[in-house]
Amino acid sequence: MMQSAEVRPESVPAVTPFETALGAEVSNIDLSQPLSADQFAVVEQAFLDHLVLVFRNQSLTDEQHLAFASRFGELEEHINKPTRHEQYEKVQVFSNVKADGTTLGVHPERGTLVWHTDKSYIATPSLATVLRSPAIASEGGDTLFANTQAAYDDLDEATKRRIAGLKAVHSWERSREKVGERPATPEQIAAAPPVEHPLVRTHPVTGRKGLYLGNHASHVPGMDFEEGVQLLAELERFATQDKYVYRHKWQVDDVLMWDNRGTMHCVTPYDAVKEKRAIHRVVIRGDRPF
Ligand SMILES: [Fe+2]
Structure with a gap:
């Protein structure tokens, strides 16, 4: 039986932290219904404590997905128009399934295969991202999360001193080049100039405090270009060691949300010819990082 049928409207959600550096499952909750203030407070605190939250067996419509995400703040659309939902402009669809039911044969968005933090190429990057999974791959297509706060804490003091006060330039255009995706359009570059x-x-x-890096990060201003690229790569390797990572193995009708302010994520490849995978994504507007 679906979990949603068993949850009473005023049930208290249960939060079970994972044994990994981040992440928790929230159960005894039905996200298809509006959450009470008390229920939402439990979810919000778990989100701050664990950075990644997993809700299983949530069969949501796009409207319900949008309604749940909007409890955390204002929603925003994405500059990548080809992935926008036909009906709901604030829902993105990452799917390799065509309208006729056959598969595209390629991963729908290569930028998701490398470590990144969502929309760091704009001045006010996304606070959180909320995904749901109408269709999953039987193998591959896992989403990995790294706790960049725990990684920062573990840096040696010399490295902390070296990077204190440094900045990185984040660029949608450069990010697309690095992964060999459809190049940024002039319209996209105008909408998201380097920041x-x-x-x-x-x-x-x-x-x-946490490291703020990922594929959208291009270089370090004021530092030799290659040296900055190397520094970013070195810090990313450090922050994505297994001990900082939670690997999410998807089930159909998962809702997965994370805090972009303290994490990076990527998805593992899957067989985009044989497998059908569809993820719906909603993002919440954030503040300027400091
Ligand atoms: Fe992402």
């Missing part, structure tokens, strides 16, 4: 963010950002609610 600088601190290499170490402070979470505006919890005050924790």
